[in-house]
Amino acid sequence: MGLGSLKWVAVFSVATNLLMIVPPLHMLQVYDRVLSSNSLETLIYITLIAVAAMVLYGAAEAVRGILVQRAAARYTVEKADPLFEGLSKSNGGMRQSSGLLRDFNMVRSFIASRTLVGLFDLPFAPFFVLLMFMLHWSLGIITLVGIMALVGIAIMQKVITAKAADTAKETDSEALSFAQTVFSRSEDIRAMGLLPSVMQRWGSRMGASLASGDEAAGQASAFYGTSKALRKILQIAIMAWGAYLVIDGQISGGVIFAASMLSGRALAPFEQVIGGWDRISQARGSHGKLEAFLAEQANRPETMRLPEPTGHIAVESLTFNPNEEKGGKPILENVSFEVPAGKVLAVIGPSGAGKSTIAKAIVGAIQQNTGQVRLDGAERSQWPEDQWGETVGYVSQEVTLFPGSLAENIARLEIEPNEEKVVRAAMAAGMHDMAVALPDGYGTMIGPGAVMLSGGQKQRVALARALYSDPRVLILDEPNAHLDANGETSLIAAIERAKGQGRTVVIVTQRRSVLTVADYVMTVKDGRIDSYVTANFSKSQQQAKPQQAAAQAEPQAAQNTPVAAAKSERLDSEALKKRRRVAGAPGISTPAAAEPVVAPAPVQRDLGERL
Known part of the structure; x- marks a missing residue:
């Protein structure tokens, strides 16, 4: 003092x-x-x-x-x-x-x-x-x-x-x-x-x-x-x-x-x-x-810098209940799953199921009551904050941009942004043309009293910000919620590029258009994993996906329709009984309410046939 x-x-x-x-x-x-x-x-x-x-x-x-x-x-x-x-x-x-x-x-x-x-x-x-x-x-x-x-x-x-x-x-x-x-x-x-x-x-x-x-x-x-x-x-x-x-x-x-x-x-x-x-x-x-x-x-223990990760994510027995002391129902309960390095996991489910909470728990935006989140075997708390921020790119559901220039926002408020990395991240996010069209290009001041961006523009900036540090893991929470057809096409292309570069991607979405680039699809319901399946789209279905995306432009309404519910709940009863593990897919089961979620084999479904 x-x-x-x-x-x-x-x-x-x-x-x-x-x-x-x-x-x-x-x-x-x-x-x-x-x-x-x-x-x-x-x-x-x-x-x-x-x-x-x-x-x-x-x-x-x-x-x-x-x-x-x-x-x-x-x-x-x-x-x-x-x-x-x-x-x-x-x-x-x-x-x-x-x-x-x-x-x-x-x-x-x-x-x-x-x-x-x-x-x-x-x-x-x-x-x-x-x-x-x-x-x-x-x-x-x-x-x-x-x-x-x-x-x-x-x-x-x-x-x-x-x-x-x-x-x-x-x-x-x-x-x-x-x-x-x-x-x-x-x-x-x-x-x-x-x-x-x-x-x-x-x-x-x-x-x-x-x-x-x-x-x-x-x-x-x-x-x-x-x-x-x-x-x-x-x-x-x-x-x-x-x-x-x-x-x-x-x-x-x-x-x-x-x-x-x-x-x-x-x-x-x-x-x-x-x-x-x-x-x-x-x-x-x-x-x-x-x-x-x-x-x-x-009193928090000091953390040392760890080797560059490959991007393997493991979530173990994750429970999040902010109202536990008041006897409230948990938002997430005993959730466990894995995403192999370089793979894309799409998380779907009805509103309020806990999808965004899973994304926040992975990046460390919330503190879970129990359970662990591991990256390449190391628990989240073992990673230094700066290294974790460089390794994990995050686009939140509610995008927040800070007062400053467009380049400063993409560069995560660095005092001296690296111009080459800023442009590379913007191009990877498909927003370079949008940036140069602004009054002062990348130097355009945004925020109150300056240029106000639309919801879709903000999401593109947030994606570029997530890509700025060349992360090994991308966590995207409803990144296409405010995007038009062109924006969604750019997003899918960005995810495909990230996948091609060996990055691990977890994307929370209400729209099924992004499922064409997913390796696995996890359905969340009432804070628990309802299913975890491999995505198996044929080439013709992937080519037809833009038309499907246009038809599914209203995710909130679509997810509550009987057809959508039938698609989400259609399971192979014989596969449920046998619980066969899909080769190469991380295992997750849907246990009874009294059992913790462990990692038995998932149900094998062909999403190409379903969608």
């Missing part, structure tokens, strides 16, 4: 607090020496000394402010990269990321605040109390009682306001997360006329946030007002008691004013802490969450 800077803050805090003795001493000398001796010279000299001391005090305070700013900057440098890297690897989702980034900003701003500086003044309060006892023991007692009262108020504030502060932070986080989700789909909201409903829901969340925030702020303000009033009462009490002591002849008149100033300095740090308690509490909680998250990320 920039401990070097904070050590110097402590050093300068010593200087500032020692210099704060000067005003009371000046007042004491004026009343007890200057006024009694009528010495103008003494007045001038002690005043000049006091002014010089206050100049040094101001300089020390300025240095303290600069030092806490530097401590905040150092904290940012130390924590920003590990935090960003940890969030990119975490599966906590947008809410966790947004919350931890807010926690990070909270801690950073607290380190640079005057509230932190006030905490460095707290240890000097006993020093000023001791000076009060030196002036007169009774004045010291009054100051000590006042400090104890302020400490009691601080403890009460911590206990009473904790629940309200936590609720306020939680509701505020929910409102911000809802707003971020809404803004990310603003086009859909405008198109479907959802703005009134969205505004009402946003208003209810903001209302809850304001109500809880108002409750927390009201409690904090009440305690702060009480502490301010108590401090003023104590100063009045010290002045009144000091006057009595002067009348009684126990102290001089200058002691009254010196005692008032010293008691104020002793009480000020406590009042400042009470006023900033809400901020201190939030910063402390945020710091604890950040450190716990970073410690968890740091």
